[in-house]
Amino acid sequence: xxxxxxxxxxxxxxxxxxxxxxxxxxxxxxxxxxxxxxxxxxxxxxxxxxxxxxxxxxxxxxxxxxxxxxxxxxxxxxxxxxxxxxxxxxxxxxxxxxxxxxxxxxxxxxxxxxxxxxxxxxxxxxxxxxxxxxxxxxxxxxxxxxxxxxxxxxxxxxxxxxxxxxxxxxxxxxxxxxxxxxxxxxxxxxxxxxxxxxxxxxxxxxxxxxxxxxxxxxxxxxxxxxxxxxxxxxxxxxxxxxxxxxxxxxxxxxxxxxxxxxxxxxxxxxxxxxxxxxxxxxxxxxxxxxxxxxxxxxxxxxxxxxxxxxxxxxxxxxxxxxxxxxxxxxxxxxxxxxxxxxxxxxxxxxxxxxxxxxxxxxxxxxxxxxxxxxxxxxxxxxxxxxxxxxxxxxxxxxxxxxxxxxxxxxxxxxxxxxxxxxxxxxxxxxxxxxxxxxxxxxxxxxxxxxxxxxxxxxxxxxxxxxxxxxxxxxxxxxxxxxxxxxxx
Numbered sequence: 001x002x003x004x005x006x007x008x009x010x011x012x013x014x015x016x017x018x019x020x021x022x023x024x025x026x027x028x029x030x031x032x033x034x035x036x037x038x039x040x041x042x043x044x045x046x047x048x049x050x051x052x053x054x055x056x057x058x059x060x061x062x063x064x065x066x067x068x069x070x071x072x073x074x075x076x077x078x079x080x081x082x083x084x085x086x087x088x089x090x091x092x093x094x095x096x097x098x099x100x101x102x103x104x105x106x107x108x109x110x111x112x113x114x115x116x117x118x119x120x121x122x123x124x125x126x127x128x129x130x131x132x133x134x135x136x137x138x139x140x141x142x143x144x145x146x147x148x149x150x151x152x153x154x155x156x157x158x159x160x161x162x163x164x165x166x167x168x169x170x171x172x173x174x175x176x177x178x179x180x181x182x183x184x185x186x187x188x189x190x191x192x193x194x195x196x197x198x199x200x201x202x203x204x205x206x207x208x209x210x211x212x213x214x215x216x217x218x219x220x221x222x223x224x225x226x227x228x229x230x231x232x233x234x235x236x237x238x239x240x241x242x243x244x245x246x247x248x249x250x251x252x253x254x255x256x257x258x259x260x261x262x263x264x265x266x267x268x269x270x271x272x273x274x275x276x277x278x279x280x281x282x283x284x285x286x287x288x289x290x291x292x293x294x295x296x297x298x299x300x301x302x303x304x305x306x307x308x309x310x311x312x313x314x315x316x317x318x319x320x321x322x323x324x325x326x327x328x329x330x331x332x333x334x335x336x337x338x339x340x341x342x343x344x345x346x347x348x349x350x351x352x353x354x355x356x357x358x359x360x361x362x363x364x365x366x367x368x369x370x371x372x373x374x375x376x377x378x379x380x381x382x383x384x385x386x387x388x389x390x391x392x393x394x395x396x397x398x399x400x401x402x403x404x405x406x407x408x409x410x411x412x413x414x415x416x417x418x419x420x421x422x423x424x425x426x427x428x429x430x431x432x433x434x435x436x437x438x439x440x441x442x443x444x445x446x447x448x449x450x451x452x453x454x455x456x457x458x459x460x461x462x463x464x465x466x467x468x469x470x471x472x473x474x475x476x477x478x479x480x481x482x483x484x485x486x487x488x
Contacts, residue, residue, distance in 0.1 A: 003042070003235050003236070003325065005274075007042070008274065008325060008329075011231070011329050012332070014034060015266075015329055015332035016263075018030055018034075018332075018333060019257045019258060019259075019263065019332055019333070019334075020257055021257075023253075024253045025252075025253050027252045027334065028223070028253070029091070029222065031226050031230070031252075031333060031335075032088060032091060032092075032222045032225060032226045033091060034231055035225070035226050035229045035230055035231045035234070036060065036091070036092055036095045036225070036229070037095055037099070038229075038231035038234060039056045039060065039196070039229050039231075039234065040053070040056045040096075040111065040112055041111055041112075042195055042196070042231070042234060042235060043055060043056045043112075043113060043195045044113060044193065044195060045114055046114075046190075046193060047186075047188075047190070047191055048177065048180075048182070048191040048192065049176075049180040049181075049182055050116070050117045050121065050180065051191065051192065052113045052114055053099070053100070053112055053114070053116040054117070054121075054125070055192075055194045055195075055197075056195075057096055057125050058125075058194075059194075059200055059229065060092055060096060060225070060229075061125070061128075061129045061132075062156070062200070062204060063200070063204065063224070063225050063228045063229060064089065064092065064133070064221070064225065065129075065132060065136065065152060066152065066204040066207055066208065066224070066228065067219065067221050067224040067225065068133050068136055069136050069140070069148045069149055069152050069208070069211075070149070070208060070216055070219075071218075082220065084220055084221075084222065085220055085221040088220065088221040088222035088225065091222075092221075092225060093126070099111065099112055099116065100116045100117075100119075100122050101116075102115070102116050103115050103116040103118065136148045136151075136152075139151075146212070149212055152204075152208060153208050153209075156201050156204055156205060156208075157205075160197075160198075160201050161407065163192060163194060163197060164403065164404075164406050164407040166406070166407075166408065169189050169191075170187050170191075171187075172192060173189070173192055174187040176192075177191070195234075196234045196235055198404065199234065199236075199237050199239060200228055200234075202239050202361075202364055203227065203239060203240070203242075204228060206239075206241065206242065206364065206368070207219075207224070210242065210243075215243070217242065217243050217246045219242060219246065223245075223246065224242075226249070227240065227242055227245045227246075227249070230245075230335065232329040232330045232333070232335075233330065233337055235322070236319065236322040236323065237326070237358075237360060237361070238323060238327075238338050238339070238340040238359070238360040239360040239361060239364050240337055240338055240360070241338075244338065248335045249335075255334045262331055262332075262334070263331075263332060265328075266327075266328040266329065266330070266332040267332070268328070269324045269325070269327050269328030269331065270324070270325050270329065271328075272321075273322065273323070273324025273327075275321070276317040276321030277317065277318055277321030278321070280313070280314075280317040280321075281313075281315075281317040281318035281321060282318075284310050284311075284313060284314035284317070288307070288310040288314075289310035289311040289313075289314040290304070290307040290308050290310065290311040290465075290469060291311075291469075292469070292470055292471070292475065295307075295469075295470060295478075296475065298482075301482060301483055301484070305483060308462055308463075308465065308466065308483065311465055311469060312345070312461070312462045312465050313345075315465065316344070319358070320340070323339075323340040327339070338359070338360055339359060340359050341357060341358070341359065342355075342359065343356060344356035344357035344461075345458060345461070347457050347458075347461075348450055348453040348457060349425050349429070349453060349457055350418065350421040350422055350425050350457055350461070351422060351425055351429075352457075354422065361401060361404070365397050365401055365404075366397060369396060369397050369400055370394070370397040374389055374393040377389045377392065387427075390426060394419045394426070395416060395419035395420070395423070397419065398416065398417075398418040398419030398422065399412060399415035399416055400415070401418075402414045402415020402416070402418075403415065405468075409473045410467055410468070410470060410471050410473055410476060411467075411468070413473065414465075414468045417464045417467055418464060421464075463480070463483070466479055466483075
């Protein structure tokens with residue numbers, strides 16, 4: 001279904017009723033139940049038979065598996081599963097089965113995008129889940145927790161690669177179609193649009209890695225599942241951290257339901273987000289933002305630049321609008337999600353831009369890729385030069401951010417574009433510190449340099465969107481040259 005006006009209205013009504021009527025621990029259980037139902041309700045219709053029911057079910061299966069292998073361990077193995085955890089598991093399974101019962105409802109009454117599969121497939125999913133949990137439990141009892149964590153981590157990364165690589169995703173869709181009696185030749189990448197998987201996988205990997213390093217707090221099943229699939233942030237983030245979410249979760253029973261300050265702040269963020277998304281971004285989408293079709297048809301460099309600027313602002317207001325809405329709904333529910341944008345287009349250098357744009361993704365990749373990679377290179381014998389370590393670290397980090405959007409050459413180039421830009425800026429800033437100190441003493445020159453730095457940064461980021469927008473690298477190169485009047 002996606003996060004449209006109808007969905008936002010339902011979320012707001014639920015949040016206001018929740019704030020006014022729920023008390024104590026009931027708030028936590030309502031967030032769990034609402035998030036589980038939203039996983040199915042938000043998933044759009046897919047042409048692949050049963051996929052729009054199976055994929056949300058797999059989201060829940062992977063989330064429960066993530067909790068199972070990241071539970072706090074004592075000296076003898078695992079802490080026993082508490083009563084609340086069994087109750088949470090019952091709620092999750094019960095609500096999933098309830099959504100499966102939509103199979104027996106008329107189309108106009110269904111909460112699922114299409115008719116769910118029959119009970120045989122439900123039992124297969126449940127049986128498979130139980131078998132995997134039993135295998136992981138056996139590994140954990142034998143002191144092989146590291147193997148269990150690495151197995152789940154490897155599976156998540158493999159699944160991510162398959163879904164994000166168009167050729168592999170299409171091959172999987174062909175196999176699925178042949179399995180359910182559909183025409184395999186009609187398979188496409190759109191068959192497997194697994195809503196929320198990118199964000200769910202990063203949250204799961206975060207908990208797996210933090211369990212390995214001992215940083216993950218002890219989380220009950222209800223809290224863990226709600227953290228991973230928290231419905232306001234399920235579609236477009238931000239990527240919260242478990243230790244931050246844990247504090248808000250524990251405070252939920254004691255917060256004031258009708259807190260005027262919290263509700264007004266949340267309502268204001270929702271309205272601002274809706275204005276950004278549905279007024280500015282959607283207006284720009286009406287022919288005032290670059291698209292692949294317009295990139296091929298536009299014959300004037302000035303018009304092409306205008307369309308590219310339109311796309312840059314459309315992308316920002318669309319994404320930032322969704323983030324504001326998610327943060328606002330979270331506030332109504334008593335969960336303060338982290339900020340994800342801080343006026344990124346006002347940045348005066350590319351490093352500052354990535355400290356302001358999709359902040360939670362940048363922080364995630366920096367913490368789990370850049371820092372471990374550079375530390376590993378520093379420990380190598382012989383040690384590479386600091387410049388080479390910096391180059392490798394920045395390029396790997398930004399290429400990973402690019403490939404997170406999709407494993408294609410276009411996203412690879414976009415990531416490398418920003419990785420190279422960050423590397424050049426780091427070298428420049430290291431060699432001009434003395435000059436910057438002298439510049440600070442002359443306000444006029446400092447103001448002029450700040451303006452020039454902003455202009456260069458904005459153009460660099462905007463030109464980078466060419467690679468991000470256009471899936472065909474050849475078209476992206478032609479468009480890039482056409483912006484400078486070359487190759488007409």
